[in-house]
Amino acid sequence: MTPVRRSGPDLTEAIMRTTLELGQELGYAKLSIEAIAARAGVGKHTVYRRWPSKGALLLDSLLSRSASALDYPDSGDLRADLRRQIHEAVGLLAGGPLSPLFKSLVGEAQHDPGVAEALNERFIAPQAAKTVARLEAARDQGQLSPDFDLDLAMAILSGPLYFRLLITGEPLTPEYVDRVLDALFAGMAPRP
Amino acid sequence: MTPVRRSGPDLTEAIMRTTLELGQELGYAKLSIEAIAARAGVGKHTVYRRWPSKGALLLDSLLSRSASALDYPDSGDLRADLRRQIHEAVGLLAGGPLSPLFKSLVGEAQHDPGVAEALNERFIAPQAAKTVARLEAARDQGQLSPDFDLDLAMAILSGPLYFRLLITGEPLTPEYVDRVLDALFAGMAPRP
Amino acid sequence: MTPVRRSGPDLTEAIMRTTLELGQELGYAKLSIEAIAARAGVGKHTVYRRWPSKGALLLDSLLSRSASALDYPDSGDLRADLRRQIHEAVGLLAGGPLSPLFKSLVGEAQHDPGVAEALNERFIAPQAAKTVARLEAARDQGQLSPDFDLDLAMAILSGPLYFRLLITGEPLTPEYVDRVLDALFAGMAPRP
Amino acid sequence: MTPVRRSGPDLTEAIMRTTLELGQELGYAKLSIEAIAARAGVGKHTVYRRWPSKGALLLDSLLSRSASALDYPDSGDLRADLRRQIHEAVGLLAGGPLSPLFKSLVGEAQHDPGVAEALNERFIAPQAAKTVARLEAARDQGQLSPDFDLDLAMAILSGPLYFRLLITGEPLTPEYVDRVLDALFAGMAPRP
DNA sequence: TAGTAATCGAGACGGTACGTCAAGTCTTGTC
DNA sequence: GACAAGACTTGACGTACCGTCTCGATTACTA
Numbered sequence: 001m002t003p004v005r006r007s008g009p010d011l012t013e014a015i016m017r018t019t020l021e022l023g024q025e026l027g028y029a030k031l032s033i034e035a036i037a038a039r040a041g042v043g044k045h046t047v048y049r050r051w052p053s054k055g056a057l058l059l060d061s062l063l064s065r066s067a068s069a070l071d072y073p074d075s076g077d078l079r080a081d082l083r084r085q086i087h088e089a090v091g092l093l094a095g096g097p098l099s100p101l102f103k104s105l106v107g108e109a110q111h112d113p114g115v116a117e118a119l120n121e122r123f124i125a126p127q128a129a130k131t132v133a134r135l136e137a138a139r140d141q142g143q144l145s146p147d148f149d150l151d152l153a154m155a156i157l158s159g160p161l162y163f164r165l166l167i168t169g170e171p172l173t174p175e176y177v178d179r180v181l182d183a184l185f186a187g188m189a190p191r192p
Numbered sequence: 193m194t195p196v197r198r199s200g201p202d203l204t205e206a207i208m209r210t211t212l213e214l215g216q217e218l219g220y221a222k223l224s225i226e227a228i229a230a231r232a233g234v235g236k237h238t239v240y241r242r243w244p245s246k247g248a249l250l251l252d253s254l255l256s257r258s259a260s261a262l263d264y265p266d267s268g269d270l271r272a273d274l275r276r277q278i279h280e281a282v283g284l285l286a287g288g289p290l291s292p293l294f295k296s297l298v299g300e301a302q303h304d305p306g307v308a309e310a311l312n313e314r315f316i317a318p319q320a321a322k323t324v325a326r327l328e329a330a331r332d333q334g335q336l337s338p339d340f341d342l343d344l345a346m347a348i349l350s351g352p353l354y355f356r357l358l359i360t361g362e363p364l365t366p367e368y369v370d371r372v373l374d375a376l377f378a379g380m381a382p383r384p
Numbered sequence: 385m386t387p388v389r390r391s392g393p394d395l396t397e398a399i400m401r402t403t404l405e406l407g408q409e410l411g412y413a414k415l416s417i418e419a420i421a422a423r424a425g426v427g428k429h430t431v432y433r434r435w436p437s438k439g440a441l442l443l444d445s446l447l448s449r450s451a452s453a454l455d456y457p458d459s460g461d462l463r464a465d466l467r468r469q470i471h472e473a474v475g476l477l478a479g480g481p482l483s484p485l486f487k488s489l490v491g492e493a494q495h496d497p498g499v500a501e502a503l504n505e506r507f508i509a510p511q512a513a514k515t516v517a518r519l520e521a522a523r524d525q526g527q528l529s530p531d532f533d534l535d536l537a538m539a540i541l542s543g544p545l546y547f548r549l550l551i552t553g554e555p556l557t558p559e560y561v562d563r564v565l566d567a568l569f570a571g572m573a574p575r576p
Numbered sequence: 577m578t579p580v581r582r583s584g585p586d587l588t589e590a591i592m593r594t595t596l597e598l599g600q601e602l603g604y605a606k607l608s609i610e611a612i613a614a615r616a617g618v619g620k621h622t623v624y625r626r627w628p629s630k631g632a633l634l635l636d637s638l639l640s641r642s643a644s645a646l647d648y649p650d651s652g653d654l655r656a657d658l659r660r661q662i663h664e665a666v667g668l669l670a671g672g673p674l675s676p677l678f679k680s681l682v683g684e685a686q687h688d689p690g691v692a693e694a695l696n697e698r699f700i701a702p703q704a705a706k707t708v709a710r711l712e713a714a715r716d717q718g719q720l721s722p723d724f725d726l727d728l729a730m731a732i733l734s735g736p737l738y739f740r741l742l743i744t745g746e747p748l749t750p751e752y753v754d755r756v757l758d759a760l761f762a763g764m765a766p767r768p
Numbered sequence: 769t770a771g772t773a774a775t776c777g778a779g780a781c782g783g784t785a786c787g788t789c790a791a792g793t794c795t796t797g798t799c
Numbered sequence: 800g801a802c803a804a805g806a807c808t809t810g811a812c813g814t815a816c817c818g819t820c821t822c823g824a825t826t827a828c829t830a
Contacts, residue, residue, distance in 0.1 A: 236813080427779085536755055609786080
């Protein structure tokens, strides 16, 4: 039994993997850096050297698994593209096994400004920017009323979904996503 | 020196008051039942007898200060009524000194199902129900398109606001509220 | 279901019975007045009205079961009488189910002067006095050397037994009692 | 202000010292690990890491102060040697400022088997063994009757002393020690 | 016989301490 | 110099009892 001596990026990766593993088992509240370090076979120092808090560590760990969802298609059909992208995001945040951790991370952001900022900069804002960019492309092609506020459109799209996810806890079904899309398009459609 | 012996409702009220006081000073994360009990001059048991967790205690404490915001006016002018009610809620949750605590409570709800449920049943759901009821009244008077989904309308109204409050952290200005209302009414208006 | 209302001596008796019951189940350390009151179906006040401490309550409870052992026979045969009496006491304190409680009570007496005094006055001293009295009777009949210190004899008899009981924990067998008696009589016998 | 970081044996020693200090001030019953840790400027964990219970801690603390009393002289004069050794022990256990703590420790041993065993193995048994060894040496030199049970002799010597110390509370004077010794030697003397 | 006092059960109360857990810092020795 | 291991102080957890204290029933004695 050789106690493998690892270093650098390997360790970082291993710690994040362990964080997600343990996080899924215990839930965010019972997750501790102590336990993560122990399970990963790593000194606590090695964790603290890399991340300043449990929230920051979880954020990195989650994002390392979600890079894929950031791609945005442009098939020419705006509605289909939005739909597809949202479903992908919903599947990740609301459906998959990491959903509780993601929700807890948003929770943590409520009292940890560092986490809030990082979460915004590295996940929320890029996603929003891409949605807005896709909407702009559509508007430039005359598919949307030219005077509709596209930032607002993005908020009307995202808001109700996060509202369900974080507040009412109602399920985020595909039907619900479609209903939101319907309502949004009804308001955004170019007036003849 | 008479060590005043308090009981029942007095104590409950005093503990909740202390909770908000200390919560504002320290923030939710550093708030502890230990400290609350000490500051309130009360045994820890006396707190635990009443509330199962820090979150539950904070929820009660906050709600005891927010009963007022629940009233909903019906002046005949739907838009004005919605506007007024939302501004009142926003002032409470996003502007006032209790705003950070309220946000943290929503955060806590992400990993404490008990808090989530109570928050929903006692604050979110009643507010939503009143909004929907107001919308129904308007629809029955022909002010709204009869086939518009009013639950969805409520979500489109609340969603973007909570999105800003909890996720992006952008300010919840009156202008923003108006923009959301505009977009909503554009979609809900009866088609000629 | 009539919640029987008891009073006075009945209650006192019932509480002591419960004390011994629970004490045997839990051991002295884990025994609490709280639990005794609950098990006896009695308010805590009702216990505190009667006894000032757990030790005092246990002392009374134990003595109420040990009155019998106090009798001392005088059959004319000193050695046989001592033997019989000691065996009876040993059976009670070192063998029976109450032995651990009795030992704990002596333990309690080490830091509770009230218990120490009561234990002495109501149990130890009377027993010792009777032993000494029996020895005096024997001496007056010429069975013992007239110049032997009878208080010391009593201590040489009791000491080694309590030493085993409380300190070394070795078993208090009949053989051991006999050995002590032999040694004592060797020293006390009248010199021809 | 350098918050001196101590470690290992230093800490162990400091905690034991504090234990005796506080124990003398408060008495065993009111002594708490909480208070010891606080007074020693140490985390509670640091105490619990070393000792499983208050009793175990006190035992170690007391023994660390009593190593001296264990030596046994052999001057050739058995009686004088016994006398000297017993007086030393009595001075420590019954006279000095640690006497109440020692008595309480014996009390604790009555309901904590771990303490009982450790007390026996580390204090009582070694002392007894040395006494017996000294007696054996004397017997081998013909100073004692060859058929006298030396374990019993030790018990007859110790028993009455502990009996006074723990049970009757009468003072352990030098005269009393001498009386016990006289009686013992009367029984142990070789028969002509 | 009515009124009053004592006693009861129940359990809330302010405390103190328990023994556990994790936080974040620091030290030690290995690779 | 990075690492594992883990000791350290700190502080909070949630629990258990302590001994005191109300609170309404009963119950029994007194007027």
